[in-house]
Structures are given as C-alpha cells and as structure tokens.
Amino acid sequence: MIGLLRWLLLPISLLYGCVVWLRNFLYDRGIWHSKSYPVRSIVIGNLAVGGSGKTPMTECLIRWFNSDYKIATLSRGYGRKTKGFRYVQIDDSAIATGDEPLQFKRKFPQLTVAVCEDRRTGIETLLSEHNLILLDDAYQHRRVAASCNILLFEYASLLGPIIPLPTGNFRDILPQAKRAHIIVITKIPKDLSVHQRAAIIKRLRKHSDAPIYFASIAYGAPKALSRPNDMTTNSSLVELRDKHVLLVTGIANPTPLIDYVRQQAQSVRNIALPDHHVFTPTDYEQIQVSYTQLASQGDTILITTEKDVQRLSIHSLASIPCYYIPITFVFDEEDHIRQDVINTLARYSVNEP
Known part of the structure; x- marks a missing residue:
C-alpha cells in the first residue's frame, strides 16, 4: 500500500527533480556562487536520503588524519532543537546537538565538534584554529566549495532506478556525481562479484571520472x-x-x-x-x-x-x-583511498593556524 501511494506521488517527484536540476544548474553556471575558504575541507555526503554510511566514513577520516591535522567536524545537527553555531560537549544531549555530532564527540573527546545549519558561518568560526574541517552531510550545501567531495552510495540504492523524492529516496540527481573527487560504494555484500562491481562502475562512469572504491561493514x-x-x-x-x-x-x-x-x-x-x-x-x-x-x-x-x-x-x-x-568500514583498498584524499587536499593552498 505504501509503495502504491509513493508511485501516485510521481508527478511531485518529477517537479522536485526539476527544481533540484535548476538549482544545480545555477551553481554550475556561476549564477549562484559557492564560496571557498583558506582551510582544507572535506565534504562527506550522498545523493539519497540517509543510510549510506556518512558517520562511519567521517570516523574513518578522523582516524586517518587526526595526528596530522587540527580537525573539526561540522554538521547541521539534524533533529536538534537549538539554533545557530554550537560547540558539542560530551555531556550534551542529542536534543541540543543532534545524535551524530554527539557520537563523534563521545568517541573522540579531544576532537572539536560543532553544529551549525549555515555551513559558511560554521567554517568562518572554526577556520582560524583548525586546518581540516570535515563537513558531514554537506554535498547539497553548495554555498560552500570544499577542497574534497567524498560521495557515498549505498550499494543497494544503485541496483534500481534513481528516482527523486517522494516516490524514490534520492534528494539529488545522479549527474551531480560529477562534482565528486572520490566515490565510495558502501555496504557491499561479501559475495559481490567482479561482474557486479563492473556494472556499478559502468553506471557511475556516465556521470563521473572520480576514483571509485568499495567498502563493506564490519560489526564489532x-x-x-x-x-x-x-x-x-x-x-x-x-x-x-x-x-x-x-x-x-x-x-x-x-x-x-x-x-x-x-x-x-x-x-x-x-x-x-x-x-x-x-x-x-x-x-x-x-x-x-x-x-x-x-x-x-x-x-x-x-x-x-x-x-x-x-x-x-x-x-x-x-x-x-x-x-x-559499533560499526566500521572495511575498504578493499584503504591505502589507496587515503592517499587519494591526501592528494586532493594537497592541491589547495591554505593558511595554517
């Protein structure tokens, strides 16, 4: 019944897709402007709604680079009842900060974790004391131009048609994969064949030349x-x-x-x-x-x-x-993706705090 209702909303999905396309077109053509900052930044995002593994990907980046950079994570703080910029503390509540930022702070107590619905305000507050800002769930936040865009796709989401909300689960259109510097296919099954990998890569290659990596979930x-x-x-x-x-x-x-x-x-x-x-x-x-x-x-x-x-x-x-x-990502080629991130960040000249 729910599936039927969602298909009845297909005209709204088509309208939504047109609005998303127009917004991206305005940014792509420079009519609307993305702002760059003199600080290295990594966007971790997806095109679908939830479930692609942004949180474990962010935690991977923290573990990889925590000893080399002064890192801050910046999230919108989805679900919080507060507004504006806020530093997350260990004894905060999810109502005040959102659940994922609170998880970051409790797992990495020495890490600077902040929430702000306006990513520009958040970056401007953090950049003087940090030289790497991880922008959680910010792929659609095009007002900011990051140093590195990591785009995640849950494996199962690429097996069928890419349909916008509310009929489908996509909040952005597949051609926007072109903005990614690195693509990660997450939650792959253990028995994923070479043929299945090739089919996924072929589908994405129509829209992006970014290196594509595969990651499975490991449960602790x-x-x-x-x-x-x-x-x-x-x-x-x-x-x-x-x-x-x-x-x-x-x-x-x-x-x-x-x-x-x-x-x-x-x-x-x-x-x-x-x-x-x-x-x-x-x-x-x-x-x-x-x-x-x-x-x-x-x-x-x-x-x-x-x-x-x-x-x-x-x-x-x-x-x-x-x-x-607890869950973590297991990459087929962890050293390679880590080096790709390093190489992408190295292309940007930034001020050091």
Missing part, C-alpha cells in the same frame, strides 16, 4: 552500557548465539544490522523506528513489554546502534541489559 563486539550514554566502557559481550535479542533501531536502513544479528543470536525481535527518532514514554513502554515477552524464552538482551545510544535514556531501561554494536 557488542559493548555494554554500564551508565547512561557510556561510549568508552571496556565491557563487551562476545557470544550471542545463546541469547535472545531485542534489537532497537532508529536509523535509516537497519536491514544489514538485523541480518547480522540474526546470524549471531538465537532469536531476534526488532523494533524499527524512523531515522533520528526521539524516544517517547510510549516507546519505552513498548520496549519494556517486548523485552519481557522475549525474556520468557530465555537469556535476553537489548542491542541498539551507536547513533541510537545518543537518544536513548538508559535510566528508562534500567532493568534491561543494554548493549550497542
């Missing part, structure tokens, strides 16, 4: 949350095969995680909520009821994602053993 051992929003505990649970799992997700595409946990655990019940969902008392009641039902079958735990940890109230789940599963 579940980490116990011994206190609210604790991202640093060393406690971990290695074995899931004798566990019943209540999997609570509020992310764009929980399917890969669901499949992974099902392969590991005795049984899984999933509560799938919308991306960036703000948990309500009703949600906590549903979680408690589902956990109690599942626990009647045997040893049961709750598992969630790193991003959801930022929004969950562990106090509200005090009677439930709660864990999160």
